[in-house]
Amino acid sequence: DAGITQSPRHKVTETGTPVTLRCHQTENHRYMYWYRQDPGHGLRLIHYSYGVKDTDKGEVSDGYSVSRSKTEDFLLTLESATSSQTSVYFCAISYRGVRTDTQYFGPGTRLTVL
C-alpha cells in the first residue's frame, strides 16, 4: 500500500463546469503524477510534480491544470470540462524500490462529463 488516496472516486458533471480532483499521499514522496486511462490507450501522463510548486506538463496536458501547494496533495483541475475528458484518472507517486524508482498508483477517479 503506497498510501495514496484519491477524491472523489466517482464524479458526474456537466460540460463547461470546473472540476478538481484531489490526490493525497501520506508518505512525503517528492514525485507525483496524474494520468488518464482511456480504452485502447493505456495510461497517458497529464501532468507531474517534482516538489511543492514544481510541476510540468505531460503528453496530454491541454485542458488541465495542476497545483501542489504542499507535499501531500496534488490537485488536478479541469477548468471547463468537456465530454472528451470523460475518463478514469489515476494519481501516482514514485519512490525508490529495491532496484529502481517505481511508480505506484492510487485507486482512480471515474469522471463522466455529460
Place this chain on the structure above:
Amino acid sequence: AQKITQTQPGMFVQEKEAVTLDCTYDTSDQSYGLFWYKQPSSGEMIFLIYQGSYDEQNATEGRYSLNFQKARKSANLVISASQLGDSAMYFCAMREGGGNAGNMLTFGGGTRLMVKP
C-alpha cells in the same frame, strides 16, 4: 510512432498453464527501464516487475518473469502456472533515461488476459 506496442488485445489461457504477453518498445536511449502492471477488474494498477536496460539477467518475481530481448526491443511478460486471479488487463510501460523519478512512464494499450478453469 508508438513507443510501446502490445499486439494482443485479448488472450485466453488454461488454468495452470504458462502464458506470454508480448511487449515491444521503441527508444533511442541506451538507459531505460521496462515495467509491467496488472489491472484487475476492480481497477487498481498493481506493479509486477521491472527490467533495466543494462540488466544482464531477465527479471523474475515469483510466478512472473520478463523475457528481455534487447536486440529485438521486446520485453515479454511470462506468467507461469496461471491462476484464475491472473485474469486482468496487463500493461507494459517504459521509462526512458536514467533513474530519475521525474521521468514519465509511457504505457502500451494493454492486453486482457482471461484464465479458463
